[in-house]
Amino acid sequence: MPQGARRGGINVFVNFTKYDFLAAELPPEGRLATFRRRFHIWRSHKEVVLMGNQIDGYWYVPRAWRNYFLRFSQLRGLAPYVSDHIVIVFDRKRQRVHRLSLDHIGNQRIANNTDFLRQSHSIQRPFSHRFVARPPFYYSTETLIEGGVLRATGISGSHINEIIDAISPLYTAECRKRVFAPKAIIKRFSELEISETARPYTNKLDALVSKRLEHWSGQSLIWSTIHGDLVHRNVIEQSDGNYVFIDGDRSEYLFPEIDILTLVLFWQVHQRREQTRTLIPFINRSVNILEAARPHLNHFYKSQPAFKPNKQHEKLFQIILIYRIAMYGVHNFSHPNDQNKAKRLIEAAISAVERV
Numbered sequence: 001m002p003q004g005a006r007r008g009g010i011n012v013f014v015n016f017t018k019y020d021f022l023a024a025e026l027p028p029e030g031r032l033a034t035f036r037r038r039f040h041i042w043r044s045h046k047e048v049v050l051m052g053n054q055i056d057g058y059w060y061v062p063r064a065w066r067n068y069f070l071r072f073s074q075l076r077g078l079a080p081y082v083s084d085h086i087v088i089v090f091d092r093k094r095q096r097v098h099r100l101s102l103d104h105i106g107n108q109r110i111a112n113n114t115d116f117l118r119q120s121h122s123i124q125r126p127f128s129h130r131f132v133a134r135p136p137f138y139y140s141t142e143t144l145i146e147g148g149v150l151r152a153t154g155i156s157g158s159h160i161n162e163i164i165d166a167i168s169p170l171y172t173a174e175c176r177k178r179v180f181a182p183k184a185i186i187k188r189f190s191e192l193e194i195s196e197t198a199r200p201y202t203n204k205l206d207a208l209v210s211k212r213l214e215h216w217s218g219q220s221l222i223w224s225t226i227h228g229d230l231v232h233r234n235v236i237e238q239s240d241g242n243y244v245f246i247d248g249d250r251s252e253y254l255f256p257e258i259d260i261l262t263l264v265l266f267w268q269v270h271q272r273r274e275q276t277r278t279l280i281p282f283i284n285r286s287v288n289i290l291e292a293a294r295p296h297l298n299h300f301y302k303s304q305p306a307f308k309p310n311k312q313h314e315k316l317f318q319i320i321l322i323y324r325i326a327m328y329g330v331h332n333f334s335h336p337n338d339q340n341k342a343k344r345l346i347e348a349a350i351s352a353v354e355r356v
């Protein structure tokens with residue numbers, strides 16, 4: 001235990017992967033003292049996040065300390081990525097990736113990613129070493145995969161087909177014919193944690209999508225486990241040319257066509273260097289995504305004929321794609337000030353679904 005940290009109550013300690021990384025004490029009045037053996041920095045903050053660490057202790061990190069966090073990591077061989085819901089720490093010395101949740105949304109993502117890693121033995125993906133679920137926060141460790149993350153500007157149509165071929169064993173491993181029920185899709189996404197200020201907007205989208213999906217109610221389609229966020233930045237190309245798939249925190253049992261449409265959509269938007277600070281450009285371009293994705297869908301159906309019955313339902317997959325992008329986008333808006341962002345995103349999604 002680092003000097004200055006104490007057990008008990010909300011006092012915390014960290015010995016992160018055998019590095020003396022950060023120890024913090026949070027007094028009842030909310031003032032944070034952060035200690036390091038070589039650095040002593042004091043600063044007030046408004047928000048503190050709690051994460052489980054490798055030795056089952058706890059780690060308090062104020063979000064305002066991101067710059068200090070990045071600087072410290074360079075001294076210790078750790079490279080952290082800080083988002084609104086998760087901190088991901090890349091430990092290149094030990095070839096590990098550590099995921100630490102910041103809230104309940106982060107918890108769900110870490111749980112989904114761990115499930116994806118443990119179930120997806122048919123494709124190349126990181127090896128899951130550890131998963132700790134100690135509510136209210138989760139922690140996981142997986143293998144750090146060396147290789148180059150794909151860049152949209154360096155990808156061609158043939159690369160897209162190669163990626164589809166590489167991930168197809170995931171789809172064929174557990175493909176099943178099931179009857180489509182619109183209510184199940186709506187229920188799945190309406191149960192996402194959505195802020196109360198955004199809920200009125202998502203309710204309108206739920207109603208519209210439910211009405212459109214009724215056209216396919218009762219029809220049999222081929223389902224499978226999918227990656228759920230198959231964008232180019234979640235595909236790593238190794239030196240031998242093989243593709244490795246990472247970040248399966250949105251993996252679910254759905255239609256593989258959703259992965260293919262997602263891959264082509266994000267590739268096109270980023271390749272054209274469109275403004276991507278919001279998800280609205282992706283929503284707008286998804287209206288015409290079938291034309292761009294059809295050659296890759298045909299390639300998939302030719303190589304995986306078991307899914308060919310799905311070919312006549314491409315509009316269904318397009319609507320679900322728009323719905324997923326919008327709902328996951330609003331799901332990420334955790335701050336009350338994000339209300340206008342949520343409203344604009346849902347309005348764009350409603351317009352897109354109406355045009356499909």
